[in-house]
Amino acid sequence: MGFTEDKAALLNSFLVEVFNQILKTEELSIDLEGFKNLSLKELHVIEAVCIGGEQGRDNCSAAIAESLRITPGTLTIAVALLEKKGYLIRHRDEKDKRIVRISPTDLGRRANACHGRFHDEMIKDILSILNEDEAAVFIRALGCISSFFRAKNTKS
Amino acid sequence: MGFTEDKAALLNSFLVEVFNQILKTEELSIDLEGFKNLSLKELHVIEAVCIGGEQGRDNCSAAIAESLRITPGTLTIAVALLEKKGYLIRHRDEKDKRIVRISPTDLGRRANACHGRFHDEMIKDILSILNEDEAAVFIRALGCISSFFRAKNTKS
């Protein structure tokens, strides 16, 4: 006992702290980048649309909603607003008029690129404070944790 | 180049993935624990109040709002609802009647204990897949990252 409990408590407090800090920093970065118009969640919608486009995925409402793990109704509302703000465009499929496809405007693509740069910066910052070996262990550990959660969440 | 970019890309994808998985798992755990009445954010308010109590911190509105990194107005609204739901209690300081102190009810403490068990489980899970050395490096790295963000966010 003792050492193990200390480790657990430390890990927990660091994890919670880093978690909150990343969230806040990410939120802050949006304003700084000049897209004061956008919330973090809206940015993630734009990101999902852009990623779908890059990967040649079928960018219909349902697919994007699923990739974001939100309901179709929620997505409709978010996209309606983002269309009004000029970041996304909706167009109905000619063949199957039930389907709505969503794509980014140039402005949307620029916002997404900005957000990508934030992520790059953050990663660069993290790597800058770890040495070679620590970085390797850290990345490996994160990979393990990621797989672990994936396994845990799919089986239940 | 090459290796560095690979590391950065890997770290980014793992980080994003773990981040989302933790959020999702945490949200899921609330319902499972039987507090269907509470959102994740409400639980975090209760947690901040309980932690403040344990640490003998002055549990006034301002201190709790700051620890949660939300505005006082936001906290007021959250606490008013949580008081109505029976998780928290507010009482004005006798000496300085401007100050409102917030404390958990028994129900609030029970909800927090439940949430604490979720965190314990998660930490145990993470530690179980890392060996002794990896765990030490991982914790140290997280601590560095936490300090780094704290420094970055306070200075700007």
Next chain:
DNA sequence: GAATATACTTTGAACTTCAAAACATATTGA
């Protein structure tokens, strides 16, 4: 005792979310 500072609350507005109902279009089977 008036001016100022401090601590919290209220207000108004915008965003986020969901479940369920509604709508539009497509497919299927008699």
Next chain:
DNA sequence: TCAATATGTTTTGAAGTTCAAAGTATATTC
């Protein structure tokens, strides 16, 4: 064909979350 059913999206109603700014109450300072 056309009625039933399925599919894809939108609307609706309700509740949460958040902030900035204005408001209220109390305390401190000069």
